[in-house]
Amino acid sequence: MTTIESLEENFRFLTIEATNLVEATLSFLDAPSRTLFERIISRDDYVDNLKNVIENTCFSKIHGGADISGRMVDTIRSVQIMCANLERIADFCVNITRQVEHFADPRFLHRYDYRAMFTVIRDGLARIAPTRRGADLAGALEICKAENQLDALYKEHFDRIMAELSRGGDPRDLITALFIFRYLERVGDSLLNIGEALIFSILGERIKIEQFEALRQTLDKGGFTGSVGDIDFKSIWGSRSGCRIGRVASRPPGAAGAAPASPEDVAAGSLYKEGNLKKIRREKENIERWAKVFPGLGPRIFSFHEDADNDHGAMLVEFLPGCTLDEVILSPNQELATNALFVLTATLHEIWAQTLTPRPCPTRFMAQLEERLEAVRQVHPDFERPERSLGLARIAPTSELIARCKALEAELPAPASMLIHGDFNTNNVVYDHERQQVHFIDLYRSTEGDYVQDVAVFLVSNFRVPLKGRQERDRLNWVIAQFLEFAAAFAGEMGDTTFQARLALGLARSLYTSTRFELHPKFSKEMCLRAHFLMEKTLAHQDQPWEAFRLPEGVLYY
Numbered sequence: 001m002t003t004i005e006s007l008e009e010n011f012r013f014l015t016i017e018a019t020n021l022v023e024a025t026l027s028f029l030d031a032p033s034r035t036l037f038e039r040i041i042s043r044d045d046y047v048d049n050l051k052n053v054i055e056n057t058c059f060s061k062i063h064g065g066a067d068i069s070g071r072m073v074d075t076i077r078s079v080q081i082m083c084a085n086l087e088r089i090a091d092f093c094v095n096i097t098r099q100v101e102h103f104a105d106p107r108f109l110h111r112y113d114y115r116a117m118f119t120v121i122r123d124g125l126a127r128i129a130p131t132r133r134g135a136d137l138a139g140a141l142e143i144c145k146a147e148n149q150l151d152a153l154y155k156e157h158f159d160r161i162m163a164e165l166s167r168g169g170d171p172r173d174l175i176t177a178l179f180i181f182r183y184l185e186r187v188g189d190s191l192l193n194i195g196e197a198l199i200f201s202i203l204g205e206r207i208k209i210e211q212f213e214a215l216r217q218t219l220d221k222g223g224f225t226g227s228v229g230d231i232d233f234k235s236i237w238g239s240r241s242g243c244r245i246g247r248v249a250s251r252p253p254g255a256a257g258a259a260p261a262s263p264e265d266v267a268a269g270s271l272y273k274e275g276n277l278k279k280i281r282r283e284k285e286n287i288e289r290w291a292k293v294f295p296g297l298g299p300r301i302f303s304f305h306e307d308a309d310n311d312h313g314a315m316l317v318e319f320l321p322g323c324t325l326d327e328v329i330l331s332p333n334q335e336l337a338t339n340a341l342f343v344l345t346a347t348l349h350e351i352w353a354q355t356l357t358p359r360p361c362p363t364r365f366m367a368q369l370e371e372r373l374e375a376v377r378q379v380h381p382d383f384e385r386p387e388r389s390l391g392l393a394r395i396a397p398t399s400e401l402i403a404r405c406k407a408l409e410a411e412l413p414a415p416a417s418m419l420i421h422g423d424f425n426t427n428n429v430v431y432d433h434e435r436q437q438v439h440f441i442d443l444y445r446s447t448e449g450d451y452v453q454d455v456a457v458f459l460v461s462n463f464r465v466p467l468k469g470r471q472e473r474d475r476l477n478w479v480i481a482q483f484l485e486f487a488a489a490f491a492g493e494m495g496d497t498t499f500q501a502r503l504a505l506g507l508a509r510s511l512y513t514s515t516r517f518e519l520h521p522k523f524s525k526e527m528c529l530r531a532h533f534l535m536e537k538t539l540a541h542q543d544q545p546w547e548a549f550r551l552p553e554g555v556l557y558y
Contacts, residue, residue, distance in 0.1 A: 004061070004072075006057065007054065007057045007058065007061070007076070007079060010050055010053055010054050010057070011054060011079055011082070011083060012129065013050060014047065014050045014051065014054060014083055014086050014087075015086060015125065015128050015129060017043060017046060017047050017050065017090070018047060018086040018087075018089050018090050018125060019122070019125045019126070020043065021040060021043055021044065021047065021089075021090050021093045021094075022089070022093060022118065022121055022122060022125065022187075023122070024036060024039060024040050024043070024093070025040060025093040025096055025097055025118075026115070026118045028040065028097050028100065029096070029100065029106075029109060029114060029180075032097075032100050032106045037097055040093060040094060040097050041094060041097075043090075044090050044091065044093070044094045047086070047087055047090040048087060048090075050083075051083050051084065051086070051087040054079065054080070054083045055080055055083065055084075058076045058077075058079060058080040059080075061076055074200060074201055074204050075201050077197075077200070077201075078197040078198065078200050078201035079197075079201075081193060081194075081197040081200075082128070082193075082194045082197045082198070085190035085191075085193045085194050085197075086190075086194070088190045089121075089125075089187050089190050089191075092183045092184070092186055092187050092190075095183050096180050096183045096184070099176050099179050099180050099183075100176075100180075102172065102176040103172075103173055103176055103177075104170065104172065104173055105173075108173045108176075108177065109177055109180065112157055112160070112177060112181075114180070114181070114184070116153055117150055117153050117154070117181070117184040117185075118184075120146050120149045120150055120153070120188075121146065121150070121184070121187050121188075121191070123142075123146070124142075124143045124146035124191040124194075124195075125191075127139050127142055127143050128143065128194060128198070131143065131198050132198065132201070135201075135202045136202075137199065137202055137203075139198075140195045140196075140198035140199045140202065141195065141199075142195075143191055143192075143194055143195035143198065144191070144192050144195030144196060144199075145195075146188055146191040146192070146195075147188035147189060147191055147192035147195075148188075149188070150184060150185050150187065150188030150191075151185060151188060153181075153184075153185075154181050154182070154184065154185035157177075157178070157181040158178065158181065161174050161177060161178050161181075270302060270316050270317065270318060270319050271299065271316070271317045271318070271319050272314065272315075272316055273314065273315055273317065274312065274313065274314035274315075275312075275313065275314075276311065276312070276313070277306055277307070277308065277311045277312055277313040278311075278313075279313075279444055280304075280306070280313030280314060280315060281306065281313055282444055283315075283442075283443055283444040284301060284304050284313075284315055286298075286443040286444065286446040287299065287301055287317070287443055288301070289419075289446065290419075290440065290443060290446065293351075293354070293355065293419060294351060296437070296439075297347075297351075297438075297439060297440055298439065298440050298441070298443055299317040299318040299319075299320055299439065299441065300317065300318040301315055301316075301317050301318075302315075302316040302317060302318065303315065303316045304316075320430045320432070320439045320441065321430075321432050321434070321435075322430045322431050322432035322433065322434075322439070323430065323431055323433075324426065324427045324428075324429065324430055324431075325340060325344065325426040325427070325429040325430070325431055325438075326425075326426040326427045326461075326465070328340045328431050329341075329426060329462070329475060329476065329479055330465075330467075330472060330475065330476075334475075336433065337475065337479070339433070339436075340431040340433070340438070341479060341482055341483070343431065343436055343437060343438055344429060344431070344438050345482075345483065345486040347437070347438050348454075348486075349486075349490060351418070351419060352418045352451050352490060355418040355419035355448075356416050356417075356418045356494070357416060357417050357418065357448070358415070358416045359416065359417065360413040360414070360415065361413055361414040361415075361416060361417035361448075361449060361450050362410070362413050362414075363409055363412070363413065363414060363449075363450045363452070363453070363502055363505070363506070364409075365405075365409060365453075365456075365502075365505045365506045365508070365509040366402055366405050366406035366409050366505065366509065367406065368509055368513070369402055369508070369509045369512055369513060370402060370406075372513040372516065373402075375513075375516045376512065376513060376515055376516045378516070379515065379516045379519070380515055380516070380524060380528070383398075383512075383515060383524075383525075383528045384397075384398045384399070385397055385398040385532065387400075396536075398532065401532065401535045401536065401539070402535070404539055405505055405508070405535050405538060405539060408505075408538065408539065408542060409502075409505055412498050412501055412502055412505075412546065414449075414450035414451070414452065414496070414498075414502065415494065415495070415496050415497075415498075416494060416496075417448045417449055417450065418448065418449075418451055419446065419447075419448060420446065420447065420448075420449045420450070420451055420453055420454045421440055421443065421445070421446055421454050422443070422444070422445025422446045422447055422449070422453070422454070423442060423444070423445045423457065424453075424454035424455075424457045424458045424461070425457060425458070425461040426458065426461045426462060427461075428440065428441050428442045429441075450502065451487075451490075452487075452499065452502045452503050452506050453506060455483070455484075455487045455503060455506070456503060456506030456507045456509070456510050457506075457510055458483060459480055459483060459484060459507065459510075459556055460507060460510035460511055460514055461510075462476045462479050462480050462483075463476070463480065463511070463527075463556055463557075463558060464511075464514045464517075464518065464527065466518060466520055466523050473558060476558075477556075477557045477558070480556050480557065481553075481557075484553065484556065487499075487503075488500075497546060497547035498546045498547070498549075500549050500550060500551040501538060501541070501546045501549045503551055504534045504537060504538045504549070504551050505534070505535070505538055507530075507531075507534055507551075507555070507556070508530075508531040508532075508534040508535045508538075509531075511527040511528070511530050511531040511534070512527070512528060512531035512532075514527055515527050515528050526558065530555045533552075533555060534552075534555060537552060
């Protein structure tokens with residue numbers, strides 16, 4: 001027998017044993033006996049042993065299988081998750097039987113319909129084997145739904161028991177009954193984990209049931225007529241805002257569909273993004289806003305789905321062709337990087353000039369820094385400088401520097417506002433070399449504001465790349481110099497005399513807050529020190545004309 005055959009056989013035995021323990025527990029609640037109690041305890045030990053055997057097989061297979069495929073790894077991982085949850089269900093059964101001894105009369109529980117919860121549990125367990133055999137997404141979803149069903153039944157029992165307690169019912173019997181129903185409700189959590197593990201083994205991606213449902217409804221609204229089983233879903237990244245992003249494509253392509261997104265669109269590739277409803281809704285609005293001003297700059301929206309009850313949103317958008325700018329910059333091809341930067345700066349010039357509104361625009365660099373200060377403290381608790389002295393010289397603490405720069409910033413509004421990206425990192429720009437154009441993605445923070453915000457974020461997103469190779473650093477430094485020259489030239493065109501002072505504060509903000517994403521002590525400390533230097537440099541110029549302020553460019557090169 002092969003390792004995989006042995007694994008499958010043991011998993012089937014584990015599923016059967018867990019099911020038998022559930023049945024035995026139901027029988028025990030109907031008619032408690034010492035014999036049945038001892039049988040449940042002894043079978044739980046067997047379940048524990050089976051679980052350990054399966055886990056050892058899973059880990060040894062993954063660790064020692066040089067030729068193991070990605071799909072096989074997914075299968076093994078899903079089995080390991082399921083066996084851990086089956087063992088947990090067995091433990092809940094044991095806990096339930098041990099609660100019965102606390103009743104004054106074991107028949108007390110019979111006044112409640114506990115059998116309804118067991119029916120849901122048995123149905124969920126019975127679906128595991130056929131769902132695995134048939135790679136049946138519908139079956140996996142039904143197993144997941146057991147959790148909500150058990151939650152609802154538990155709520156009914158909970159409310160009834162609370163009412164009986166308030167009327168003076170026997171606390172010992174009522175609380176014991178409540179504990180039993182609580183354990184049955186927790187079985188639902190394990191069934192949910194099992195169902196999600198089955199979805200993972202079928203799709204090849206870890207995706208929670210609410211995410212799966214959002215994906216399914218988003219695809220339906222996008223005009224995709226197949227089942228989710230026809231979809232190849234690959235997670236790409238989880239953004240720092242907490243959203244999940246994945247690429248979706250048909251498997252196989254060719255089905256007919258309806259507007260606005262045809263199955264051909266999905267087959268060519270789409271991006272699925274889901275997360276907090278407010279953020280997803282805001283990004284949708286911003287994509288639509290950019291589409292009105294600069295059609296084609298952002299992705300097309302194929303469909304949008306919101307679940308207001310759970311504060312959850314999802315949308316399916318166009319997967320834009322090309323490479324992200326950070327990939328282009330660090331590619332060996334200097335000509336490609338030069339061309340990409342030229343297209344980007346030309347596009348930005350057009351955007352800024354076309355959306356410019358000549359009225360003072362306040363900036364919020366220091367307020368943004370304050371909002372992220374706690375996150376920096378959690379990663380680098382020593383980066384917030386206390387007050388110090390050097391001889392007769394006083395060194396201001398970080399908190400004072402930020403407060404003084406915030407007051408100073410209020411006196412330095414931008415002379416105009418324009419449409420900005422809002423999170424202008426190099427990985428949020430896609431360069432399509434074939435069409436000679438750039439696209440913007442992750443537009444959640446887009447707004448009318450100071451273009452210096454995008455300039456500062458872009459410059460620091462290049463600086464903070466933790467590469468030490470001289471050739472790579474030279475390329476990054478070259479990009480920084482070229483982009484800074486472009487931004488300064490634009491500032492000259494519009495007569496922006498405080499550009500360099502605002503940029504110093506914007507860079508200080510981005511350098512300081514970027515440390516929360518960098519664990520390398522030397523490099524993160526460099527960013528922290530340069531942020532402090534820029535704040536001190538700007539404050540030192542406070543009583544002089546701002547048009548005479550010059551950004552110390554060396555702070556941007558590493």
